[in-house]
Amino acid sequence: MIAGVWQDPPAQRITFDEWARLFERVPTDLLDRYHYYRRDQEERDGLRPWSAYMFPPQTFAIYGCRHLMRLKYDNSLAALRLWGFVQNETERLFRARQLGRKVIATMGDLGAVPVIVNSFPGLVAFYPDCIWWMPFVMESNVLLDAAAELGIGDAACFSRAALGAFAKHAYFPDPELAIASTGVSCDDFSGVEQLAERFATEVLWVESPMRRETLNCYHCAGAKERTFDSQTEYDPGTLRFLVKEYERVLVRLERFAGYTITEQELRNGVRKANRVRRLTKLLRELAYGDGVLPAVEMMMVEFGCLHHYSDIDEWPEVLEHLLATAETRAARRERVVAEDALRVVWITPPADPLFLCYLEDQGARVVGTEYVINQSLEILDENKPPLEAVAESFMAASLTGSTRQRVASAIHQARRYDAEGVIVSGILGGSHCAMESRLIAEYIKAELDLPVLEFDVPPHGKEISRQIRTRIDAFLEMLTERR
Numbered sequence: 001m002i003a004g005v006w007q008d009p010p011a012q013r014i015t016f017d018e019w020a021r022l023f024e025r026v027p028t029d030l031l032d033r034y035h036y037y038r039r040d041q042e043e044r045d046g047l048r049p050w051s052a053y054m055f056p057p058q059t060f061a062i063y064g065c066r067h068l069m070r071l072k073y074d075n076s077l078a079a080l081r082l083w084g085f086v087q088n089e090t091e092r093l094f095r096a097r098q099l100g101r102k103v104i105a106t107m108g109d110l111g112a113v114p115v116i117v118n119s120f121p122g123l124v125a126f127y128p129d130c131i132w133w134m135p136f137v138m139e140s141n142v143l144l145d146a147a148a149e150l151g152i153g154d155a156a157c158f159s160r161a162a163l164g165a166f167a168k169h170a171y172f173p174d175p176e177l178a179i180a181s182t183g184v185s186c187d188d189f190s191g192v193e194q195l196a197e198r199f200a201t202e203v204l205w206v207e208s209p210m211r212r213e214t215l216n217c218y219h220c221a222g223a224k225e226r227t228f229d230s231q232t233e234y235d236p237g238t239l240r241f242l243v244k245e246y247e248r249v250l251v252r253l254e255r256f257a258g259y260t261i262t263e264q265e266l267r268n269g270v271r272k273a274n275r276v277r278r279l280t281k282l283l284r285e286l287a288y289g290d291g292v293l294p295a296v297e298m299m300m301v302e303f304g305c306l307h308h309y310s311d312i313d314e315w316p317e318v319l320e321h322l323l324a325t326a327e328t329r330a331a332r333r334e335r336v337v338a339e340d341a342l343r344v345v346w347i348t349p350p351a352d353p354l355f356l357c358y359l360e361d362q363g364a365r366v367v368g369t370e371y372v373i374n375q376s377l378e379i380l381d382e383n384k385p386p387l388e389a390v391a392e393s394f395m396a397a398s399l400t401g402s403t404r405q406r407v408a409s410a411i412h413q414a415r416r417y418d419a420e421g422v423i424v425s426g427i428l429g430g431s432h433c434a435m436e437s438r439l440i441a442e443y444i445k446a447e448l449d450l451p452v453l454e455f456d457v458p459p460h461g462k463e464i465s466r467q468i469r470t471r472i473d474a475f476l477e478m479l480t481e482r483r
């Protein structure tokens with residue numbers, strides 16, 4: 001119950017139409033409480049009506065996100081708030097500029113540089129990379145066609161939609177500064193970044209080093225660091241190199257912002273990012289352990305660790321709301337998926353969220369994930385110098401080291417929640433997926449003796465292709481037979 005005005009209905013996954021009807025019942029004064037960029041506004045002259053972000057779901061569909069009409073949703077107010085906040089991000093970025101903030105595109109590293117950017121007053125970081133699911137959500141080729149006109153066609157992964165978005169000048173403001181990862185970044189996104197360079201006023205290239213392992217290296221023996229849900233080994237020289245790169249980022253940001261940041265402000269930035277990461281960790285435990293939240297909402301929660309959907313102050317409030325809902329459900333043993341649902345670990349995020357809905361419709365649930373963003377889930381060490389803490393968290397990155405290291409986190413989660421199977425959804429055209437999916441499956445089978453289903457997510461459509469549905473159905477049947 002929130003302030004005596006709202007009681008969530010019993011936990012359930014609902015359709016788009018049911019979601020719209022539920023929204024009509026939410027009192028207006030409750031909707032009016034939720035605003036983005038609240039701090040900037042309250043400090044000035046009170047909240048502005050345009051900064052509300054809770055809208056009827058039809059609004060998002062009419063603005064172009066047609067795929068939303070095919071998904072299923074968690075029926076809590078907290079989940080409605082989550083969807084409203086995420087869907088509102090484009091508007092928010094344009095408003096940021098209106099409020100006098102500087103908008104910075106961070107690209108390729110998925111979670112590290114925004115911790116530094118967001119420590120500066122008046123700077124907002126966002127990831128054009130996250131546009132990759134827009135062709136699916138909009139059921140439209142418009143961004144992919146725009147990317148093709150600029151030179152990146154079907155041979156590259158869906159992240160090329162980000163290039164199309166740069167060219168359209170409509171999905172985010174043209175960034176005054178872009179901070180782009182190079183080095184160990186993949187070929188597909190490296191191509192996107194190089195072609196996107198023309199659309200940013202300035203670009204700073206930052207090298208992400210390959211994570212060299214210490215195994216069999218007597219010089220570095222013992223350099224073993226804790227990482228998210230697993231142990232990842234790395235050569236400490238890699239970490240030192242990255243700290244130097246982040247020092248360059250800091251210098252450029254200070255020049256760009258015309259502001260000298262203090263050590264304390266950087267520490268506060270680390271603490272704020274950690275608040276989001278800790279909340280996400282708790283939500284993962286409740287959702288994947290107790291089945292109290294659906295997989296699609298959880299995918300959005302996990303991706304919120306990258307740049308907090310461009311509002312570092314409001315996003316943790318959304319997560320707190322979701323956590324309160326999840327804890328209430330867990331205490332009541334109220335699940336949003338069946339208690340006896342088949343337990344599956346999902347590796348690599350499906351660009352089309354419909355896949356996660358389909359899995360749950362067919363009687364399974366996600367109990368662990370490896371969405372190529374381990375670096376953004378890692379808890380930062382607040383006792384270390386801030387840049388070192390950020391670099392250390394990046395050492396847990398999913399795609400900068402060996403596949404064996406990447407798969408360790410999935411294996412750990414599969415053991416923890418007694419998974420019955422693993423799904424690896426490759427990205428059509430994704431340069432790492434073509435070679436890595438099979439290798440991941442081999443490691444999982446060797447380590448856990450679990451069945452693994454691999455498939456590529458094809459280009460967008462209104463529904464999942466019959467062939468892939470049949471493969472998922474057959475896989476789940478096989479898991480059922482093994483019980």
Ligand code: SF4
Nearest residue numbers: 157159186189430431
């Ligand atoms: S190929 Fe993989 S790592 Fe590269 S942009 Fe696509 S999803 Fe990201």
